[in-house]
Amino acid sequence: MSLIIKSERLYCKYNSSEVLTNISFGVEGGEFIGLIGPNGSGKSTLVKIILGIITPSEGAISLFGKDLSVFSDWHKIGYVPQKIVSFNPYFPASVKEVVSLGTLSKKKFPKSISKADADAVHRTMEFMGILDIEHRLIGELSGGQLQKALIAKALVSEPELLILDEPTSSLDPETRENFYSILSELNQKKGITVVLVTHDIWSIGKYASKLLYIDKKILFYDRFENMKDFFASNMQWRDTCQG
Numbered sequence: 001m002s003l004i005i006k007s008e009r010l011y012c013k014y015n016s017s018e019v020l021t022n023i024s025f026g027v028e029g030g031e032f033i034g035l036i037g038p039n040g041s042g043k044s045t046l047v048k049i050i051l052g053i054i055t056p057s058e059g060a061i062s063l064f065g066k067d068l069s070v071f072s073d074w075h076k077i078g079y080v081p082q083k084i085v086s087f088n089p090y091f092p093a094s095v096k097e098v099v100s101l102g103t104l105s106k107k108k109f110p111k112s113i114s115k116a117d118a119d120a121v122h123r124t125m126e127f128m129g130i131l132d133i134e135h136r137l138i139g140e141l142s143g144g145q146l147q148k149a150l151i152a153k154a155l156v157s158e159p160e161l162l163i164l165d166e167p168t169s170s171l172d173p174e175t176r177e178n179f180y181s182i183l184s185e186l187n188q189k190k191g192i193t194v195v196l197v198t199h200d201i202w203s204i205g206k207y208a209s210k211l212l213y214i215d216k217k218i219l220f221y222d223r224f225e226n227m228k229d230f231f232a233s234n235m236q237w238r239d240t241c242q243g
């Protein structure tokens, strides 16, 4: 099976301090990867390197079999960032308008919404269970609703790979479980490859096919079941990953 993400000997530095060291791993199509690790362990940095937002100091990434330098099929990738800084919560846009923005990634100028796009927006909102709030302003939504709207925006162009950076940190436990089952469904029914950055290792073990545990370097990359052996030999785990 060809790899959706291939990372080879990645290193990353901010100023002079090394944040990622010798990161090599591969993600196959259809996998659900839980990317875990303590605060400051380099998870967001790794995600941003994968997305070409940050350039590593050494090493290489390929996406869908193409080196990042020549990769251009960005519509195949949906990304939900950790910090929602791309719009002001009081920005006067409705749920539907925000989700519609997700259709623009495939296009060159002029960017406008076709009938097919409008249908995709409708279907995706329906799938995410937010059709009833399509006209609400995004600033008025609860954390869970906003999260669903942002995922709908990432999903509307039917990505093959979905990367989410701590999307559940502002959700209550029930909404969080609900959210995980939506991701699980996307993964299992639509075959979307998922990379989910989370602190929530206990829950994510139930949904992810593999855990990638990093702390600057890779400490563990394997199936959740095999984590027990890792626990037995790494007591530091308990202190670092309870957040």
Ligand SMILES: Nc1ncnc2c1ncn2[C@@H]1O[C@H](COP(=O)(O)OP(=O)(O)O)[C@@H](O)[C@H]1O
Pocket (backbone or CB within 6 Å): 014, 015, 019, 037, 038, 039, 040, 041, 042, 043, 044, 045, 046
């Ligand atoms: N733009 C930046 N400039 C300098 N240091 C940064 C920057 N972004 C992150 N860092 C540092 O790099 C380390 C890894 O950060 P990050 O990738 O955000 O970790 P995580 O997502 O696992 O919490 C942290 O020590 C953080 O303070």
Ligand SMILES: [Mg+2]
Pocket (backbone or CB within 6 Å): 043, 044, 045, 082, 165, 166
């Ligand atoms: Mg982070």
